[in-house]
Amino acid sequence: MSGLLDALAVTAVVGLVITRQFRASRIDTGRRRWVLPLALAVVALREPGMIDAHHQTAAVLLLAAEMIVGLVTGVGWAWTTRIWVEADGGVWSRGTRASVAVWGVGIALRVGLYGVGAALGVRQDSSALLLALAATLLVRSGILAWRVQAARPSGAPGAAYRDAVTRPAWKEPA
Known part of the structure; x- marks a missing residue:
C-alpha cells in the first residue's frame, strides 16, 4: 500500500476501535472478534519494507519494541475494560x-519509538504499526474472552445453540 493509504487505514482502524470501546457493546466470543486483528496482520506482513535493509539491527529492535508496546497496550486495555x-x-x-x-x-x-527510529535514520513503514495494532486487538480479544468465561456463571445462557434466544419475561396472571 502507499503511504497515504496506510495512514488512512491506520487512522480508520484506530478511530473505529477507540470510538467503539466507549460504547457498551455485547461481547462476541466467536470467530468474528478475531477477523480484524488477523486481517491487519496479513496486510502488515504482506508489505515488503517492514525491516530497513540498511539498518537491519535497529529496525528489528524497533519492531520488537513496537510489538511489546502493542502487546502491553492490549493487556492494559483488556484489564481496564x-x-x-x-x-x-x-x-x-x-x-x-x-x-x-x-x-x-x-x-x-x-510516537517516541518513531522519533528514535527517525533519529537513527531507520526507514519506518506503517506495516509495523499495523502489526502492533493487530497484536493489541488480538491480545485484548483473548483476555476479554477469558474474562467472559470467568464472569459467566456455569449453566448461564450463551451457549452456541442459545445465543440468539431470549426468554420471555414472566407475567403475573391478571
Missing part, C-alpha cells in the same frame, strides 16, 4: 477512563 453479565446471560463491555490512559500511554510510546 469493564465487563458485566446481563440477566439474559449476555456479557457486555465498555472502556473506562483507565482505558483512555492506556491508549494515551501506548500512543505516546509509539
